[in-house]
């Protein structure tokens with residue numbers, strides 16, 4: 001299947017990337033779809049959010065990217081049916097410096113996918129890459145290695161400011177390194193209906209990016225922020241809360257539409 005490798009990306013910190021990766025992947029896995037989460041952030045929030053350690057495991061994304069282990073060795077099961085993980089580690093932050101002499105390093109992950117022997121990728125319906133909050137090498141590796149992007153946008157002041165820079169980066173990667181790349185959808189997060197600004201950002205984003213913006217909006221919901229400390233996606237920790245309901249809605253919208261072909 002095409003378009004199954006999805007990077008969740010925004011160089012702005014704390015906009016809901018990891019929360020979206022965890023809850024969208026878990027929602028799809030509850031719906032019976034096989035999903036793989038790749039934690040490409042040295043912070044390791046997606047790893048701990050799935051109840052795994054980001055410090056003392058050898059089977060991690062860093063060892064995969066530097067060639068110490070193969071793809072099948074890097075993948076681990078989680079406690080959630082249909083949801084597997086490639087965990088992160090703080091070592092990953094050294095990758096940029098350590099690989100400085102390697103001209104091909106932007107293709108590291110793409111090559112691993114292309115060359116994976118036993119067609120491991122065929123085991124999955126969707127693969128989600130959780131990106132760090134920067135436009136560094138790790139983000140470029142994700143942009144080159146993925147088919148499509150989901151961009152979370154926090155409904156607050158300045159939300160749209162960084163987007164121009166992100167779109168420029170995406171366009172540059174499309175021109176040179178990954179012509180197939182496209183934005184699958186833009187997701188409004190942490191929406192607060194009591195805050196006038198949330199509604200304004202919602203309007204502005206839809207005026208600007210039109211149908212690229214998912215109809216589903218993720219509300220600000222304290223359960224979403226509590227779940228990671230229990231090592232569980234919120235859709236499993238408290239599947240009835242408004243935050244979980246929104247992510248289930250997103251999962252349905254996500255699989256029912258591809259939101260057009262070109263980058264916004």
Ligand SMILES: Nc1ncnc2c1ncn2[C@@H]1O[C@H](COP(=O)(O)OP(=O)(O)OP(=O)(O)O)[C@@H](O)[C@H]1O
Pocket residue numbers: 012013014015016017018019020041043045131132133189190191218219220221222224225226228243
């Ligand atoms: N809809 C929401 N309602 C309430 N809290 C949220 C919501 N979404 C995310 N959070 C919380 O906000 C914080 C930032 O979210 P998250 O870690 O998903 O962002 P991020 O973009 O991955 O951050 P980083 O750039 O550091 O990787 C976390 O503490 C998370 O639990």
Ligand SMILES: [Mg+2]
Pocket residue numbers: 017018019041045130131
């Ligand atoms: Mg994160």
